[in-house]
Amino acid sequence: MPSVPLPPPDPRQALHPDALSPAARAWLDAATARIAAEPTSIRALFPAARRRCGQAVLDAHWTTDEAARAVLLTALPLHGPALAEEVAGLYRHGDPAEQRAVLRALPLLHDLGDIGLTLVREALRGNDTGVIAAALGPYAATRLPDTEYRQAVLKCVFLDIPLTRVAGLDARTDRELARMLADFAHERIAAGRDVPPDIWPLVRAFPDIADTLAAQARSLAPTRPASAARALAALGAGPAAEQLQEQA
Known part of the structure; x- marks a missing residue:
């Protein structure tokens, strides 16, 4: 605390x-x-x-x-x-x-x-x-x-x-909270739903957690191209996001 x-x-x-x-x-x-x-x-x-x-x-x-x-x-x-x-x-x-x-x-x-x-x-x-x-x-x-x-x-x-x-929130966001929010985001992406935008800065604060979530989003791209593209864009994976958005 x-x-x-x-x-x-x-x-x-x-x-x-x-x-x-x-x-x-x-x-x-x-x-x-x-x-x-x-x-x-x-x-x-x-x-x-x-x-x-x-x-x-x-x-x-x-x-x-x-x-x-x-x-x-x-x-x-x-x-x-x-x-x-x-x-x-x-x-x-x-x-x-x-x-x-x-x-x-x-x-x-x-x-x-x-x-x-x-x-x-x-x-x-x-x-x-x-x-x-x-x-x-x-x-x-x-x-x-x-x-x-x-x-x-x-x-x-x-x-x-x-x-x-x-x-x-800035002071109390730790790795475990970022991981929990990344898990929630993954579930939303898998369901083809939007992720609340205020989650992304907290996840991006921990690059390894953000990288894991980006990899999960790419794996969901064949079935959820639009939600995967939005997630990758929010995580800063620009080129991949643009390509997926074109597919969607």
Whole structure:
């Protein structure tokens, strides 16, 4: 795993002065203060964030309701197991939007330690693509064990979740993950199907794995000329790819 934690996206910065109406800003400030004084009040305030703050897209990480919910979570004056219990309750009783907010806020809750991995693993066992993508943020990137991280990336590929939404991929891609992705690509080529384009840079990072996959693509050329040609082009085997594309 990477030794240097990834910086989490800051919801307060995303909620710039123009992001919320004056009424929404006043509600968020009051809700934050109330939670700091009465932690259990978050159970009613957390679900209300969308109605109070809207759901406009702020940036690549946050909508207004998710950012507001993250701010509410950081206001909790709890630590360790007590914090984990409250956060887990919000996640398990929440709708997908509330679950995404909890998962995206995990790296901001420094007192959680590794306890939040339970929620990450729950999210990864499901099939909601938005929740899965939210689970694979900076918190998971710095804490999820290698085997689980690789399986999570592969699940994203199967579910057509863009790998650009997976935090830490550059640092955590190793030979085994590249091999798994190459095996997946081989299956797609053999089936005559397209390979997600964000796989190729990860495979090409390991030239011997890329060479093996290119050889497999050439062997499939007689029966799958089009998919083999696309794969060879993506792997940088230009002349062979062009010849196969002509055959297809």
